[in-house]
Structures are given as C-alpha cells and as structure tokens.
Amino acid sequence: MESPASNSPRMRLDHLRKEGSGETHSRVFELEPCDHDNWSNPRFGSMNALEILRETVRILRYNSSGFMAIAALLICPVSAVLLSNVLVDLSLVKRLTIRLLLVSKSSGLPLRPFIKQSCQKFAEMAISSATCFPLFITLSLLSKAAIVYTVDCSYSRKKFDTSKFYGIICKIWWRLVSTYLWVCMVIVGCITFFFLVLAAVCNSFAIIGFSPNLVVYAAMTVGLVFSVVFANAIIICNIAIVISVLEDVSGPEALLRSGALIKGQTHVGLLMYLGSTIGMAFVEGLFEHRVTTLSYGDGSSRVWEGPLLVIMYSFIVLIDSMMSAVFYYSCRYSTMESSDGEECQSILESVVVSPQAMDVQ
Known part of the structure; x- marks a missing residue:
C-alpha cells in the first residue's frame, strides 16, 4: 500500500513567463505527488476564478472516467427529478403562491406581474426542495463526497477506487449528514430573515x-x-x-472553519457562484420552455431534448462541485502559507490507511 506521505494531495503553482515579457505570469496547479513539507513551497499561491476553472478542467481530463460515472449514477437522476418537477404537487404550489401574495399585499407591495411571478417561482422552488430533500441528503450528498474524493485522488495521481471510497463513506457519512443539515438550517434561516426584513421595510414605507x-x-x-x-x-x-x-470536523465547526478559510477570497467564490447559477438557470429555463411547455407534433422533441438538458444540467453541477473542491485547496494553501507552512494531511488518506478502513473493505 502506498504511504500517505508520498501520495498526499498537493497543489503546485508554477509561474510561467510569457516569451518576450517579464511581467506576465499565470499560476496553475500540477497533478503530481509530493510530500506534505512541500505545501509551504513559496511558488504556490491562491488562484482566481478563471484559474480555478482551468484547474477543474485539467482534473476532469485526468480522472474523466471517475467523474463521468459519478455524473451518470448520482447526479443525473437528481437532475432529472429536479428539472421535471415530477414530485411537485401543483395544488401545494398554488396554495403557497396565494399565501405569499396575501403576505405581499399586507406588507404594502403592489401585486404587479413581477411580484406574482416571483411568488410563484419561490413557491415552486420551496415545494420542490422539500419534496426532493430525500434525494438531496442521499444521492446528491453522496455525489458531492465522491467528487471531493476524486479530486483528492487526482492530486495524488490515483484513480477512483470504489472499495476505498466505500470505506471512507462508512467513516464520514454521519459527519457529512450533520454538516448538510446545518447547511440547510443556515439557508432556511437566511431566507426567513430576508422575508422578515422585506416585510418590515415594505410596511415602514x-x-x-x-x-x-x-x-x-x-x-x-x-x-x-x-x-x-x-x-x-x-x-x-x-x-x-x-x-x-476532507477534515475531521462537522456541523457548525465546519461552517466556522469554512468562513475563516475563505476570508480574503470571497470575491473568487462569488464569481464561481455567479457562473454556476447563471448556467443552471439557463438550462432550467430551456427545459421549462422546450420540454415542459412546448412540444412539436406528437411531442417527440421531448425524447431527445429532455435527456440532453438533464445531461447539461448535471455537467454544470459536476463542474460546480469540482470547483468548490479546488477552491478549498487554494484557500487551504493560502492559509497554511500565512501560518508558516503548518503541516496538513488529508483526512481521506488517514482513513484509507487506517486498520478500521481496511476491515470495512
């Protein structure tokens, strides 16, 4: 078995000088094994959103079979259900929309078409999220863990190993679920706070x-x-x-660690979020217009347009999750660099080489 010291995930940033120019540099990660001491290599550095996208594409090409399997088995089923809204009860959407319109009217907002459409869209999203929650906390969460594991393997120049991944998931699953539940509470809390502030402001005006x-x-x-x-x-x-x-923390500790880790790099995360959100919204709009609303003749266009849009949406979700993992490594190194190269080891490797993990396998 390979030792963790020789196969730890690593980010190496090389400054490439353009011919004829001593001022233009680009920083890229290289997928090559190294020891933990080299994390403090002064050639490393943080990346911007475009460099993270390039690194994501490079990792996708290196371990394409593993990522495609994750997309096909774990992401596509969730995307198909999410886009088609097969689990959404339209009567519940209508009731929630009416209640939101009543709340908007009582808050002083005029019921204009934009307000009505916003209320209906939010009602659809809320009902869809609630009905698809079992898929989110199983397949979707498992796909995120698999993507992070595959990125970790790529930095160690290894291929996706199903048996090792199964052992890792058995060790970290409840930690992952706990963090996801806290994430859901944070999102619900943000949306609730928004509605309270919106109602207060509109009432005041x-x-x-x-x-x-x-x-x-x-x-x-x-x-x-x-x-x-x-x-x-x-x-x-x-x-x-x-x-x-990747680390032995969960729940609120993971959220606090995340907030501290991305400090100073928030603008990079915002650009990543903006790009993925625009891409997902574009595909959702196409699916609603071309598949849900329109059909040509006997509706045969849905036979190929529907699956194609599901694949496109799943690919965007895959890239978004991969970019989050690469962004983590970039922020992690920046933090370690500012703390004089503190030693760092992936939790995945410690799980793989532990006797308990071997027993599971």
Whole structure:
C-alpha cells in the first residue's frame, strides 16, 4: 500500500513567463505527488476564478472516467427529478403562491406581474426542495463526497477506487449528514430573515406614505442586498461540505472553519457562484420552455431534448462541485502559507490507511 506521505494531495503553482515579457505570469496547479513539507513551497499561491476553472478542467481530463460515472449514477437522476418537477404537487404550489401574495399585499407591495411571478417561482422552488430533500441528503450528498474524493485522488495521481471510497463513506457519512443539515438550517434561516426584513421595510414605507413605486424599489434594493449575503452563505456552505469530507470536523465547526478559510477570497467564490447559477438557470429555463411547455407534433422533441438538458444540467453541477473542491485547496494553501507552512494531511488518506478502513473493505 502506498504511504500517505508520498501520495498526499498537493497543489503546485508554477509561474510561467510569457516569451518576450517579464511581467506576465499565470499560476496553475500540477497533478503530481509530493510530500506534505512541500505545501509551504513559496511558488504556490491562491488562484482566481478563471484559474480555478482551468484547474477543474485539467482534473476532469485526468480522472474523466471517475467523474463521468459519478455524473451518470448520482447526479443525473437528481437532475432529472429536479428539472421535471415530477414530485411537485401543483395544488401545494398554488396554495403557497396565494399565501405569499396575501403576505405581499399586507406588507404594502403592489401585486404587479413581477411580484406574482416571483411568488410563484419561490413557491415552486420551496415545494420542490422539500419534496426532493430525500434525494438531496442521499444521492446528491453522496455525489458531492465522491467528487471531493476524486479530486483528492487526482492530486495524488490515483484513480477512483470504489472499495476505498466505500470505506471512507462508512467513516464520514454521519459527519457529512450533520454538516448538510446545518447547511440547510443556515439557508432556511437566511431566507426567513430576508422575508422578515422585506416585510418590515415594505410596511415602514407604506406606513410613512410612500408611493407603491417607491415601495417596489425599496423591496428590490433589499433583494439585491440579500442576494449578495445569500451568495456568501452558499459559498460558505459549499466549502463546509468539502471540509466535512476532507477534515475531521462537522456541523457548525465546519461552517466556522469554512468562513475563516475563505476570508480574503470571497470575491473568487462569488464569481464561481455567479457562473454556476447563471448556467443552471439557463438550462432550467430551456427545459421549462422546450420540454415542459412546448412540444412539436406528437411531442417527440421531448425524447431527445429532455435527456440532453438533464445531461447539461448535471455537467454544470459536476463542474460546480469540482470547483468548490479546488477552491478549498487554494484557500487551504493560502492559509497554511500565512501560518508558516503548518503541516496538513488529508483526512481521506488517514482513513484509507487506517486498520478500521481496511476491515470495512
């Protein structure tokens, strides 16, 4: 068995100088084994969003079979259910939409088409998330762990090992579930706080006597501020999931560790989140327009357009999870560099080489 000291995940950043220019540099990770001492190599450094995307594509090419298997077996089924809304009860969506409209009206918001569409869209998302929660906490969570494990293997120049991954999952599963439940509570708390603030602001503007237009503008301002706060919360939650796989922490500790780890790199996470969100929203819109709403003749277009859009959506989810793992490694090294190269070892490797893990396998 290979020793963990010789196959630890590592990030090596080389400064490549462009011909004829002494000022242009680009930093890239290389997938090669090294020992933990080299984490403090001064050539390393943090990466921006574009460099993280390039590194993600490089890792995808290196371990393509493992990632494609994860996408096909774990991500595609969840994407198909999520896009098609087969588990969503339309009557529940209608009831929730009506209640949201009543709350909006009582808060002083005029019931304009934009407000109505927003309430309906949020009701669909809420009901869909609730009905798909069993899939999220099983297949989706398992896919995230598998992606992090495969990225870890790629940095150690190893291929995806099903038996080792099974042993690792048996060791860390409840830690992963605990972190995911805390992530759900953070997201629900953020959304609840947003609605409370939105209602308070709209009520205040309405009581003072401002026109409905100003009330709408105030609501939009609150929504924009919330979008930035919510995006930061999602970034912290995504990195917390990665941390719960790679480090021996879970729940609120993983969230606190995530917040401390990405400090100073939040703008990179925001760009990553923006790109993945736009991509997912684009595919969702195409699916709703081309598959759910439209059909040509006997509806045969859905036979190939539906699966194609599901594959596209699953690929975006795969890339997003991979980028979160790469972003973790980038932030982790930056933190270690500022703390004089503190020793670091992947929790996955310690699990693989432990006797308990061997017993499981």
